[in-house]
Amino acid sequence: MTQPLPIYLGPGLPRWTPRTAADVERAITDGLLRETHWLDVKLEISSGSGANKETARDMASFAIDGGGILVGIREDKQAGTMAVEPVDLHGLPERVDEIARSRCDRPLYIRCHPIPIDPADPHRGILLIEIPPSAMAPHMVDGRYYGRGDTTKRTLTDPEVERLHAARSLRHLDASQIIGREIARDPVPTALRWRGHIYVVAQPMATPQDWLTEQIEQRDVSRLVRDTVNKISNEFSPGVSLASNESHRAEGVAFSSYSLSARQLPESSDRDLEGRTVDIEVGDDGRVTAFCGRATDSRPGEQEQFVLDIGVAHHVRGTVEIAAALGSTFGYGGRWLLAVGVTGLQGRYSTAALDGLRSGGTQPFTTEQYTESTEAVTAELRDRPGAITHRLVRRLMRGLGVTGDRYADLFKD
Structure with missing residues (x-):
């Protein structure tokens, strides 16, 4: 499977290429993983139409500057801690790719990288969703354009969209x-x-x-x-x-x-x-x-x-x-x-x-x-x-x- 290209985590931090679950665990221990303009973490990707739209909005928000989403990470925002909590990877990359192509306007190009916890069990682990900067950014979901703030997605204003198109x-x-x-x-x-x-x-x-x-x-x-x-x-x-x-x-x-x-x-x-x-x-x-x-x-x-x-x-x-x-x-x-x-x-x-x-x-x-x-x-x-x-x-x-x-x-x- 194609390896992800180095991910930008933020100013002053080294670029990061997670290949194994141990790489993710080490990044959490070293304090490198935190939600930023370029990175988001999620416990899971839920099913259903509403959840699919929300996932599409998340991915579209990264399309301007690029970034990544790690799925299979439990975050305690109050305590400021993260921990790996494996998800079922079977069919998940394909579902996420389908959301990016069908729910975003224009279709969004992404790359999904399953990271199994145990090589003997490829269906349990972490999913890295790599969203490169898009040539077509900004992308719409349900008639609204999305971008990224410091740590979360946000709806873009009309002047912001005009500047990006210009x-x-x-x-x-x-x-x-x-x-x-x-x-x-x-x-x-x-x-x-x-x-x-x-x-x-x-x-x-x-x-x-x-x-x-x-x-x-x-x-x-x-x-x-x-x-x-x-x-x-x-x-x-x-x-x-x-x-x-x-x-x-x-x-x-x-x-x-x-x-x-x-x-x-x-x-x-x-x-x-x-x-x-x-x-x-x-x-x-x-x-x-x-x-x-x-x-x-x-x-x-x-x-x-x-x-x-x-x-x-x-x-x-x-x-x-x-x-x-x-x-x-x-x-x-x-x-x-x-x-x-x-x-x-x-x-x-x-x-x-x-x-x-x-x-x-x-x-x-x-x-x-x-x-x-x-x-x-x-x-x-x-x-x-x-x-x-x-x-x-x-x-x-x-x-x-x-x-x-x-x-x-x-x-x-």
Whole structure:
């Protein structure tokens, strides 16, 4: 079972990763566990419609900043003490997950970690409900938005909700600017550009500028990226696996096709080389960028180009997988801002048209560029790379008249 990422307990306290009941007992003894803005404890999760709504409100309240709920803890508020009191874990994680998905609006992504008291009896113990910060926060339950106070949940005021939505809009604007930066530093000289291009960025939102500097210099990042890339399907060319030429750059470490020199395609290159160009960078702060010079292409001997939407989905999925591996391996569980940009689209059909499916609903794209962004935490990148990939490309697919099941393998988790 997937282990929880380190939990933030509060200012001045070490991050905490409970794996066993003994870890929980020790945290209680050491005075680390107390109800805060980031942590709640409960004796049980009761059944029934009213109890389900209350559990949904509890989880929704953590969605803004993230946090956790420990179920199976008896708290004596008057005495200021806590004690483990095991609950029946059989079916409980599934029920809690169903509450998060069906009772919260929008559905809330959580992760449940059963912690048995006795390894020989997996159905009795403590349940850790991990609620990562949500890209869609704040979340509603029964028409009201919820957030977290110092130690308890509370209903958010209209101005608070407006500020949160405005902040999210600004982050999406930042994502558009990030993609604009990538388009501006396109490694293919303007005179050689014939095809549309793909740009993908995964930017950690709370890492220091030198988060991965040591790991880059010791080649730990290189080994991790290569291991991750080798697990990704090669159904599109040039895929992430073609980025086999490793080099250090001022921005961090790069993995590119051999056609690139100092991230610049030579002016003397022929037109076909553009379509074999791919570049992946991992920056000192953990920022991952991907470039591919083949978003559109034509059949041999023809001029009409088609949109290689499978290539867009492939490079988005690859970037998500790399970001997930970096965060999970090097201890960053926070938010990422993810963005994709595609150029050269206007008036062009999906490659589905090449398969004789034009009559089945494919249609020309109506704008020259496509951009989309979303947010996710490391746990979601790791557990739901397909869902995140789909969030980033679904409007592209819709604009081309392509159904989501065409690339189901890239959208599944």
